Amino acid sequence: MAKKPQKSKELSRMDYVRAALVVAQSLPWDMVTLQDISDEAGGTLAQMREYFDDKTDILGAYGAHIDREMLSEVEQLDKNMSVRDKLFELMMIRFDVIENDRDAVVSIVRSLRSDPKSMLYSLPHLCRSMEWIFEGSGVQVNGIKGSAKIIGLTMVYLNTLRAWIKEENSDLSDTMAALDKGLKQADSWAEKFNF
Numbered sequence: 066m067a068k069k070p071q072k073s074k075e076l077s078r079m080d081y082v083r084a085a086l087v088v089a090q091s092l093p094w095d096m097v098t099l100q101d102i103s104d105e106a107g108g109t110l111a112q113m114r115e116y117f118d119d120k121t122d123i124l125g126a127y128g129a130h131i132d133r134e135m136l137s138e139v140e141q142l143d144k145n146m147s148v149r150d151k152l153f154e155l156m157m158i159r160f161d162v163i164e165n166d167r168d169a170v171v172s173i174v175r176s177l178r179s180d181p182k183s184m185l186y187s188l189p190h191l192c193r194s195m196e197w198i199f200e201g202s203g204v205q206v207n208g209i210k211g212s213a214k215i216i217g218l219t220m221v222y223l224n225t226l227r228a229w230i231k232e233e234n235s236d237l238s239d240t241m242a243a244l245d246k247g248l249k250q251a252d253s254w255a256e257k258f259n260f
Contacts, residue, residue: 081102081103085105124173128191132197135162142201152199153245171230191219195219199214221250228244
């Protein structure tokens with residue numbers, strides 16, 4: 066008589082996300098399999114499939130986690146701050162959050178840069194995060210102008226992410242400088258094109 070398979074413990078969505086980050090520290094993201102992540106989490110592929118469609122979905126879940134952490138700080142922001150200062154603060158909170166997972170995030174970003182298809186699939190998740198940053202800053206992003214703002218902030222974020230990857234200072238001063246410069250350029254373009 067065949068043995069009944071043991072029921073594995075129920076894992077949360079974040080258990081699998083955390084496992085993916087652990088695996089990404091030792092393997093390039095394009096080499097990581099869903100089975101690797103499931104094994105690291107101590108779950109099963111069947112259980113994992115309940116939460117995710119693919120690895121891009123896992124990155125989207127991680128992005129949503131970062132957004133929640135970042136947005137939990139919105140109430141602490143000075144209500145009298147300018148929109149630009151709020152954008153700066155929220156973006157830096159985002160970088161502070163991913164700093165905790167630096168090795169994994171750097172590995173993932175490097176893999177995505179050499180895999181245009183995965184990068185393209187990840188962009189909608191990132192654009193949604195930028196929309197949440199605007200919401201946290203009190204800026205509505207509706208219509209064509211709103212879409213242009215989201216695309217612009219996404220470009221600022223990606224450029225700042227490059228500086229963050231190279232960052233050697235624990236105070237993230239190079240990252241802050243790159244973000245400040247990027248937001249100034251975005252302001253200049255917004256004025257020029259009446260956004």
